[in-house]
Amino acid sequence: MENKIGTGEKKKDMSKEDFAILWKTIHLKVTDTYDVPPEILWVNGSTIGTLGNFSASTGKAKSKKTFNISAIVAAALKNDEVLQYSACLPENKRKILYIDTEQSKYHCHKVMERICRLADIPTDKDNKDFIFIVLREYTPTMRKLIIDYMLKNMEDIGLVIIDGIRDLMYDINSPSESSELINLFMKWSGEYNLHIHTVLHLNKGDDNTRGHIGTELNNKAETVLQITKSSQDVNISEVKAMHIRDKDFEPFAFRINDDALPEVVKDYAFERSKQxxxxxxxxxxxxxxxxxxxxxxxxxxxxxxxxxxxxxxxxxxxxxxxxxxxxxxxxxxxxxxxxxxxxxxxxxxxxxxxxx
Incomplete structure (x- = not known):
């Protein structure tokens, strides 16, 4: 069977031999046994990420989504708690791959430094478990090919950050392209037994995730976090679960402190929703x-x-x-x-x- 990343599947009749190989992977038997997917990310005790799945953060422009992602990555680097995120990656899954698709190398370097500071690791030497790549100048097809190659050839990756998913496709309103990309996320996370966390903007006019890809994310993601600017204080961002498979967690709020790092706002009173x-x-x-x-x-x-x-x-x-x-x-x-x-x-x- 032929397949090209990002260009759809080429139609080809399946041979008996091809199907025999495929059958071994798709046939589920009642006598089979499977381990519970290892939980690796939590918020206030609620599981938001397991190996073999993917999740997402969403929010409008300037809602501090990247600061929130920084805290998730720092927690994973420490295998400890940062902000309200806790992480525990297995010993053979400690590598973190951070992929930025839209910022310049200068701004990406600032994000990388911030994550290191949050994780309490040195900023004057490279960390073997933290790989940061910048794909701003490449096409969506090339970006997916690069990611696919890295996942196939790098060992011990437990967490992949893709900031953002929109730049892996040409048309966010294309049902076929959206479905293909989400299937690719499911393939990557399942085949390489890792967790993918991606980022997608909300619509400007409402609180819906953008395009058909947003609908697919909501339907298939393990967790979708929503980061929102506080209506009470523009310097504060709120983090809630838009969708979550585990029990809902208590939302929290953070601000950027004098060291340009996110910190929890204690005793923050959330405004009640219209509902x-x-x-x-x-x-x-x-x-x-x-x-x-x-x-x-x-x-x-x-x-x-x-x-x-x-x-x-x-x-x-x-x-x-x-x-x-x-x-x-x-x-x-x-x-x-x-x-x-x-x-x-x-x-x-x-x-x-x-x-x-």
Missing amino acids: ERGFSLTELTEQQHRQALEKAFGTLVIEGYTNVIKALKDGYASIGFTRGKNVLVNLNTFLKNKRMIVKEGRGYKYNPNFHY
């Missing part, structure tokens, strides 16, 4: 949610959006939480994001194993 202002989640305990959802769904799978909203209305009314349609629509979104209700077939059901 939270519409109905106060602080008034509802985990037990109240469980009681309402058991009443609304029981063990049933409820099909149809209108039926789900009606079930939520009746269930939450049973605990004294009576609200209008707009709040119930927001509640439905909240419950799905928290995986308190989950899709099954053509409908939704109550998931009692949620983390609140």
Whole structure:
């Protein structure tokens, strides 16, 4: 089978011999055994990164995304905690590959120095576990070829940073190119047993990730972090989970200190979102949610959006939480994001194993 990085697959009939080789990798048997993917990155105790997967950071321009990435890399270099990130890379996976696709070498060098300072390692000598490459001048196709070659020929890489994913493609709104690139991320992370963390901007007009590639990221990434400028203080950035497979973590905020390094803002009060202002989640305990959802769904799978909203209305009314349609629509979104209700077939059901 032929394949070229970034140019799509060439159509070719599959031979019996080719399929026999492929079959060994795609056939799953109940008698097979697999190790749990090693967890390597955490925020406040919640897992955001495992080997064999990929994650992302997103935010608007000037939200301090690169400062946040610097803290993640520094934690991985130290195998310790930096900002609110903790890392533990296995001994045979201690190398970190940082790929920048848009900044000049001067600005990349500043980022590299900052990471070393955060990790408490010298800035006057190179570190064998920290490889930084600059791909600004190359085409998207060439960038992917370079990354592919390095991953194939470098040993002991545990974490790869790609800042940013947009520069690995020609059209961020192309469904086929987006799907191909995400498949490449899954191939790289799985085949070389490493974790990839990438960066993508948010749309200027809303809080959605840019283009079709943003949709693919949200659907396939293990975690998507959102970095936002504080509405209370422009010098402060907030970090929240936009999507996360593990339990949600407590958001945190950071500022840039006098040493030009990110530091946690202690006792920072987060402004409640519109959704939270519409109905106060602080008034509802985990037990109240469980009681309402058991009443609304029981063990049933409820099909149809209108039926789900009606079930939520009746269930939450049973605990004294009576609200209008707009709040119930927001509640439905909240419950799905928290995986308190989950899709099954053509409908939704109550998931009692949620983390609140």
